[in-house]
Amino acid sequence: KPLVAIVGRPNVGKSTLFNRLVGRRIALVEDEPGVTRDRHYADAEWEGRAFTLIDTGGFVPGEKDTLLKQVREQAQFAVEECDVIIFVVDARAGMTTADEAVANYLRKSGKPVVVAANKLDNETGQMQSLAGEFFRLGLGDVNAMSAEHNLGMGSLMDSVVSKLPEKVEGEDAEAPPDDGKIRVAIIGRPNVGKSTLVNAILKEKRVVTSEVAGTTRDPIDSEVTYKGNQLILTDTAGIRRKKTIAHQVEQYSVIAALKVLERSDVAVLLMDATEPAVDQDAKLAGLSMDRGRALVIVVNKWDLIAEDKRRQEAFREDLKIALKFVGYAPVIFTSALHGSKVEKVVDVAVELAKQFRFRAPTPQLNKLLDYMVDNNPAPIVKSKPLRLYYIAQVAAAPPTFALTCNEPQGVPDMYKRYITNQIRKTFDLRVPIRLLFRERPGK
Ligand code: GDP
Incomplete structure (x- = not known):
């Protein structure tokens, strides 16, 4: 997948933008239930194009450096490793020397850059005029937006996706090629x-x-x-x-x-x-x-x-x-x-x-489900007992299991962990396992 980097000086809203763009996706992906970690990269998707987004503020902290050096290093990192750069500026605060220095560097690199003029919260037309100042950076289009208020995100993403390198076959594949190697x-x-x-x-x-x-x-x-x-x-x-x-x-x-x-x-x-x-x-x-x-x-x-x-x-x-x-x-x-x-x-x-690449035999999976339901009292979700109806392995690489139940959104982490551990034990798996919870069809 192509890499998209978010750069900009501290407090312009890089993390807010990052979370806005990937937040939903992170919430959906449950690798190991109950584990939350600080992530500075995540997969995102826009108009059918998938890419990995990186918040360079988290990647290149450089606590001891001067502000200018910090941002320059982020930019350098982004230029060398990434396909498109989102350069975030604080349009309310206006242009700063650090912004100009980074813009110069980015312009010389020739990497595709999208300028995100952030913190433009009101829709009264002030947006465009405040953002306009940043045309002077010579980096092309300036997207007026507010990460916090979810404004202008669509056109920002449109610009990003339009600047991505041409799609290579197989870049979206979740699993590595299954060619026996x-x-x-x-x-x-x-x-x-x-x-x-x-x-x-x-x-x-x-x-x-x-x-x-x-x-x-x-x-x-x-x-x-x-x-x-x-x-x-x-x-x-x-x-x-x-x-x-x-x-x-x-x-x-x-x-x-x-x-x-x-x-x-x-x-x-x-x-x-x-x-x-x-x-x-x-x-x-x-x-x-x-x-x-x-x-x-x-x-x-x-x-x-x-x-x-x-x-x-x-x-x-x-x-x-x-x-x-x-x-x-x-x-x-x-x-x-x-x-x-x-x-x-x-x-x-x-x-x-x-x-x-393990695939579990269905009869054994069904037996496991019966065992789990019998042996661990189902948790109460929204004042009803959780009911698990079916289990099926829907993918390998990594093994992914779908459970049909009455409250797919409400399964507690502890119970997810219990299920994961039971699957591991039953099939002797020491690889990541993914669980999906689904509603009964036709409901
Ligand atoms: P890389 O940067 O992770 O690829 O690390 P290198 O393979 O270049 O190894 C770094 C240094 O650690 C070299 O001097 C190696 O000889 C040394 N080294 C690697 N493995 C061992 C080990 O098992 N024991 C000891 N004592 N030194 C090791």
Whole structure:
């Protein structure tokens, strides 16, 4: 899917716009019930065209930087990684130097830009005149709008979609191609050992590893036959821009994952055993969950704490909390450098790829439904007991189940979790599972 970035200085309304454009969609997608995380990217759709929207304010925080530097970095990031840029300005506050600086940069880049003149709440014709000032930026059309009051959103989206690159076949597909090949994305922060792991798997130095975080490498897809399975390994360490600004490097691992996960069956998330789980690890794990991809958590460099039982224990504890929301994912402790447990990573990835495309036999599903209804008292929804009538698997990759019931909107998270866990247990699935709740047809 194409990427659309929202840039602009703080407080112009980037997050409000982001939430406005994707809010509904986020509410609809239930990956793991009850999990809410701060998302700075989401899938959106307009006039039948799907794209991924990124709020760069969340992606490139740069707390310590000056305002101008912050916005410039956001813009740079957007120019290098995204297809269309929504440049948000505060039309009530008027033009600022930061706006002009960013506009200059964007104009020179040649990337398609849509100017969103935000905070124009009244409809008295003042809108156009206040927005008009921003024509001077030389970025073309200026869309007068109010994200907060939901005004002018349609024409803004029309402009965005008209500037997207031509549609490529298969870009909207939810699932990676089902051609018998297993696509494995190796994701993780810089320097955790992604390339080293890929090398260890390939058992030949086809990928250049480096001690320096942020060294430029090209993204590499390696095809390898392993125990009769055809694997395609993508080392996301290669998806990195040329002139990296130090603190941005980690953000790039998320973008790299965002670009690769769509066409992968399994994500192998590497972590560094010598560093406790950080926000960035959780973001990457969350992204694999958002994308509904199978996940293997690999704690690499285990050799470095091999002698230290206390640190091992501390790491395990920390991991349990930080990545609780992907509790279904297997965890493997490796030393890619010494080849320890590397084979296990591949074995597990292959197994998860099979589970990812699992299809449950209908009789067994029906039996499971009976069991669930008998064994867990149905919750009361809108002062009526929830009734589940049917269950059916409506998709694989990831396994997606539809439940027909009397109150599809009101199923409590706890009960969703119960159902998810029962499905996992019954079919021995350690991949994300999606649930849809539907009303009885004809009702
Ligand atoms: P990437 O940025 O995630 O691709 O990381 P690299 O594969 O380039 O590895 C970064 C550094 O960590 C290199 O110096 C590797 O030799 C080292 N490294 C990778 N895996 C291990 C490991 O299992 N144990 C130890 N001790 N070092 C490792």
